[in-house]
Amino acid sequence: MTIQTFTVRWGILATGGIASLFTKDLLVPPSSRNVTDIQHTVTAIASSSSLERAKAFADAHNLPSATLHDSYEALAADPNVDIVYVATPHSHHFRNAMLCLQAGKAVLCEKPITVNARQAQILADTAKQNGVFLMEAVWTRFFPLTKAVGQIVSSGQLGSVHRVLADMSFGEEIETKWGTEHRLVNLDLAGGVLLDLGIYSLTWVFEILYRLGGDEYPKVMSTMTKYAPTGSDETTSVLLRFPRSGAQGIALSGLRVSSDPDGMNSARPAIRIQGTKGEIQIDGPCYRPTAYRLIPKLQEGETAAGKKPIQDVEMPIPGHGMFWEADECGRCLRDGKLESEIMSLQESIAIMRVMDEVREQNDFVYPAELESTDY
Numbered sequence: 001m002t003i004q005t006f007t008v009r010w011g012i013l014a015t016g017g018i019a020s021l022f023t024k025d026l027l028v029p030p031s032s033r034n035v036t037d038i039q040h041t042v043t044a045i046a047s048s049s050s051l052e053r054a055k056a057f058a059d060a061h062n063l064p065s066a067t068l069h070d071s072y073e074a075l076a077a078d079p080n081v082d083i084v085y086v087a088t089p090h091s092h093h094f095r096n097a098m099l100c101l102q103a104g105k106a107v108l109c110e111k112p113i114t115v116n117a118r119q120a121q122i123l124a125d126t127a128k129q130n131g132v133f134l135m136e137a138v139w140t141r142f143f144p145l146t147k148a149v150g151q152i153v154s155s156g157q158l159g160s161v162h163r164v165l166a167d168m169s170f171g172e173e174i175e176t177k178w179g180t181e182h183r184l185v186n187l188d189l190a191g192g193v194l195l196d197l198g199i200y201s202l203t204w205v206f207e208i209l210y211r212l213g214g215d216e217y218p219k220v221m222s223t224m225t226k227y228a229p230t231g232s233d234e235t236t237s238v239l240l241r242f243p244r245s246g247a248q249g250i251a252l253s254g255l256r257v258s259s260d261p262d263g264m265n266s267a268r269p270a271i272r273i274q275g276t277k278g279e280i281q282i283d284g285p286c287y288r289p290t291a292y293r294l295i296p297k298l299q300e301g302e303t304a305a306g307k308k309p310i311q312d313v314e315m316p317i318p319g320h321g322m323f324w325e326a327d328e329c330g331r332c333l334r335d336g337k338l339e340s341e342i343m344s345l346q347e348s349i350a351i352m353r354v355m356d357e358v359r360e361q362n363d364f365v366y367p368a369e370l371e372s373t374d375y
């Protein structure tokens with residue numbers, strides 16, 4: 001039987017760093033990752049700064065036939081676009097995604113989907129009402145490695161999982177690296193480590209203890225250290241307890257000390273999934289892992305002496321790795337689905353709720369207009 005290839009026509013909303021990486025990945029031949037049912041084309045690019053910026057982006061990616069727009073409104077109205085990739089700072093996700101959904105356009109929105117759970121709920125409701133697809137761009141969810149790890153957990157090889165630990169931290173001198181204006185530390189752009197990096201540690205805890213564990217909302221405890229020059233959070237540690245199973249999740253994020261201090265994963269692993277029969281360790285960074293190892297517990301009567309070291313399972317990525325989430329969007333559009341089962345809207349909202357609770361526990365609010373549900 002010949003498989004029909006479905007072509008997805010993308011509109012790129014914003015022309016910053018991640019828009020560029022994502023576009024590059026869209027243009028990687030799907031055959032390089034053994035995909036034959038989906039292909040991608042970029043039909044439009046919008047920059048809110050200027051048409052010249054959209055043109056420079058198109059030139060940089062060799063997209064001479066893409067339509068260029070100097071406003072996000074024009075992109076949302078473009079009839080040759082099936083789905084818009086929203087690649088603006090956190091502060092803008094709610095209003096930019098809302099614009100597209102209200103125009104009847106499907107949306108893949110960068111993480112975090114919004115600033116708070118109330119906004120995320122409104123986006124989900126709007127997508128449903130308008131019959132359009134919406135997904136948060138948590139790309140790691142779609143890695144073959146994530147699927148492989150999930151299959152090991154579901155198969156029972158780890159026994160029952162009681163704890164997941166994940167650390168997504170950079171070790172930088174924040175003052176010199178990001179100053180006060182960069183989106184990572186700027187409150188006016190909804191910056192801060194929890195929303196930017198903590199979401200990935202939470203992703204691993206949720207992937208194992210929530211998604212594979214029966215969608216149970218956890219009890220949330222946390223602590224946060226603020227970055228004095230802007231008041232954004234620089235180190236945030238979250239402890240979750242899932243009531244039914246009693247399983248615990250520890251989701252760390254930070255900007256001052258690194259989960260990978262030498263850049264060679266000597267401090268591995270960044271993620272540990274611990275069960276009664278053994279554990280899986282995954283090397284970081286949490287957002288782009290490429291290796292894991294399965295460590296079975298010693299059997300009754302077995303001794304550690306003379307045992308061979310456990311081998312890593314390497315899963316290299318033929319590009320940056322954002323194409324897998326794009327393929328998922330394509331399959332959902334092709335199949336008329338309004339959301340992905342792998343990154344569901346209710347799970348995105350649940351994670352936003354956790355981050356809301358963490359911020360509330362630590363008196364961390366964004367400017368009122370960013371927290372607002374007006375758009």
Ligand SMILES: NC(=O)C1=CN([C@@H]2O[C@H](COP(=O)(O)OP(=O)(O)OC[C@H]3O[C@@H](n4cnc5c(N)ncnc54)[C@H](OP(=O)(O)O)[C@@H]3O)[C@@H](O)[C@H]2O)C=CC1
Binds near residue numbers: 088
């Ligand atoms: N999945 C991943 O691995 C990553 C995800 N991200 C996420 O992507 C988003 C964007 O990050 P990144 O690309 O690094 O950010 P950049 O600052 O590089 O780009 C953001 C773009 O958004 C547009 N924009 C619109 N309004 C504003 C504004 N007020 N201030 C600044 N930019 C504005 C601009 O494009 P224009 O002028 O053309 O409209 C700008 O180039 C964030 O949500 C971040 O969390 C970031 C890095 C990695």
Ligand SMILES: O=C1OC[C@@H](O)[C@H](O)[C@H]1O
Binds near residue numbers: 184196197287
């Ligand atoms: O999503 C992200 O992943 C990579 C980081 O460099 C970036 O700050 C963050 O937004």
